Amino acid sequence: MITPAFELSQDPDFLTIVIKVPYARVSEFDVYFEGEEFKFYAKPYFLRLTLPGRVVEDGREKASYDTDKGTFTIQLPKEIPGQYFEGLDMLTSLLAPKKSRSAKPLVEEIAASADLSEEEEEEFDWEIEQTPYNEIAESSLPPEYCYGFGNLRSGVFQRLQDELSDVIDIKDPDQTPVDERRRQRLAAEAAKFDPDHYLADFFEDEAIQHVLKYKPWWIDAHKKMIALQRESHQEHDTQTLVVFSEEEREQMRKFTNKSYLLDKRSRHRVYLGLIDILLAYCYEICVNEGDKNVESSWNIRKLSATLCWLESFTSIHDVLVSFGRRVLCYPLHRHFGLVTRAFNDTVMILQLGKAAVLKCLLDIHKIFRENDPAYILNDLFITDYCIWIQKTKSKKLAALSDSLQKATLAKSHIGFELEELEAAAVLVQEEENVLKAAGTVSEQQLPSSESETSDSEESSSTSSSETEGSDSDEQESSTSEDGKINSLQGTLQEERTAPLTDCNGLRQGTNTSATEVSDEKSRAALPSTSVPGKLIEELGKQMQTAIRLSEQPEGLATANCILKEQEENCVSEPGRCSKDSTEKGNFLEVSSKRSSLLFLCGRDEDKD
Missing domain, CATH: 1.20.5 (Single alpha-helices involved in coiled-coils or other helix-helix interfaces)
Structure with a gap:
């Protein structure tokens, strides 16, 4: 028989069941309902449900068939009008289990088997393969430690350790107790933590601040839920806020409905493991902004110590500390803000109820199902979580969300x-x-x-120009003996006005510069004495100095040397530095500075 696709909805008076049965023999179908039990048969489809509330047959029931869509729509009256049926979208939990169970499963199993007819019993397979029995002393058997959902599994990795070494970090989990797993995990995290990587993400967090702005679907759903609660001052069912896709519904129909016999400690650890898995999932959705990639499976299982180290937590604080440490050690983005964001998102998901939690678990199941070899984590944890969460009471999840919201996690708790x-x-x-x-x-x-x-320097050149202008009048009133000096000065002036720079303002040669500097010094020294013979002698000394210093590469250094030599001559010949020639000495100094400046700037004195 084939289990058909089906959906349930309700209004105050009726429960509506829509069953998709394409290619069925609609001429022969059977519907049975009484109390919480519902059965439907149309070859080759068969559906048996355990309803979340009681229905009654009172003549108001209706059934119709849409030939185009191939769907049956059945309306069943509620036994108590106005009663709200919870969990109509938990399709796996609605499927009736193969065998009913109660608080005393052994008694029920014996009674159920006694009621079976001989035709329903399976024949014994006499061709079953047999192997010789080797008796082993019980004391020689190594102890096996449990793991998985509710710590109900053991011995899985004993045969598949080589193939599944990339899925979990712990070596030989079947022989490693819980305390030793925790010790090894803390040591591995301490060795993996990189301060440079953490500080780089702490200071250069542009990419992290960008992904923190992403809003997954549960943020809008949570806002709508809060708004509805404020309007009516009561809790609303999240069925209208959380919508399952057809692929998710199909996956729920494929799950086998079964019960889990868990003691109080096991149930407590199952809830804490659920928080750990949801934290890792919220981190993955945030950093990838809702998109899936090849690293999605790695991120979820690596950040969850429940999945990666088969950890069994005992408190919410331990879960938060473990998640915070792993975020700061392993993924690409290692920022404490991402830890806080995943914490807040997990609180929202739990407040939305088991429909939101189931939707997240189904997404994780799909991610692991499409990744090899992470699919083993579905068999160990996620499939059981998807079935178990559908039967969990909403009050339990509400209390869990409150406890998580009251928990705190600071950077000092991380331990790094x-x-x-x-x-x-x-x-x-x-x-x-x-x-x-x-x-x-x-x-x-x-x-x-x-x-x-x-x-x-510009002010000095201006003052020197003014000085030259005032001294020119004195030169015009000089004696006839000074004419020879003026003639010599004109010759030197022609040599001085030769171009010193090329089109780019660069010097053409040091010899030309030395000639210019020596000529400037000579012309400046002419008015410093009234005796023509001494003046000619002084000019000769200046020319010899210029020739001697022309080998220096820098024109400015040549000019400085000439000035220094003039000062030494002034000391050796005090008559030249008398009170009457003070003004002429000033002219010499200013003129020398002007010559150096003109040489450095590549200017022409006539143009200035």
Whole structure:
């Protein structure tokens, strides 16, 4: 028989069941319902449901068939009008189990088997393969430790360790107790933590701040739920807020409905494992902004110690600390803000109820199903969680969300000295900023001092021009003996006015520069004495100095040497530095500075 696709909905008076039966023999179908039991048969489809509320046959029931869509629509009156049936979207839990169970499963199993007729009993397979029995002493058997959903599995990895080494990090989980798993996990996390990676994400968090702005579907659903609760001041069913896709419904129909006999401690650990898995899933959805990639399976199982280390937690705080440590050790983005974001998202999902939790678990089931060899985690955990959550009471999840919301997680709880690392990094950054600021200030002062120097040189050249203008009148009133000097000065002036720079303003040669400097010094020295013989002698000395210094590569150094030599001559010949020639000496100094400036700037004195 084939289990058909079906959906359930309700209004205050009726429960509506829509059953999809394409290619069925609609001329022969049978519907039976009484109390919480519902049966439907139309060859080759068969459906048996355990309804979440009681229905009654009172003549108001209706049934119709849509030939185009191939669907049966059956309306069943509620026994108590206005009663709300909870969990109509939990399709796996609605499917009637193969055998009914109660608080005393052994008694029920014996009674159920006694009621079976001989035709329903399976024949014994006499051709079953047999192997010789080897008796082994019980004391020689190694102890096997449990894991998986509710710690109900053992011995799985004993045969598949080589194939599943990429799925879990623990080696030989069947022989490793819970305490030893935890010790090995903490040691592996401490060795994996990278302070440089953490500080890089702490300071350069543009990409992280971008993904933190992403809003998954449960944020809008949670806002709508809060708004509805404020309007009516009562809790609303989240069936209208959480919508399952057809693929998700099909997956729920494929699950086998079964019950789980868990003691109080096992149930507590199952709830804590659920929080751990949801935290890892919320991180994956946030960093990839809802898209799936080849790393999605790795992110979820690596960040969940329940999946990766087969951890069994005992408190919510331990779950949060474990998740925070693994976020800061393994994935690409290692930021504490992502830990907080996953924490808040998990609280929202739990507040939305088991429909939202089931939708997330179905998505995880799909991710693992499409990844090899992560599919084994579905058999160990996710499939059982998908079936178990459908039968969980909403009050239990509400209490779990409240407990999680009251829990706190600080950076000091992680154990990696995050606050000390951040404080040291901030201190280093502040020192670097101070050094950079000091370097910027010095760079700004350097061009300003250069501009002041150039301004002073320009003012000096202006004053020298004025001095030359005033001294020209004295030169015009000189004696006839000075005519010879003027003639010599004109010859030197022609040599001085020769071009010194090319089209790019670069110097053509050091010899020309030396000639210009020596000519400037000679012309400036002419008015410094009234005796023609001494003047000619002085000019000769200046020409010899220029020839001797022309081999120097820098024109400015040549000019400085000439000035120094003039000062030495002035000391050796005090008569030249008398009070009457003070003004002429000033002219010599100013004129020399002007010549050096003209040489450095590549200017022509006539143009200035």
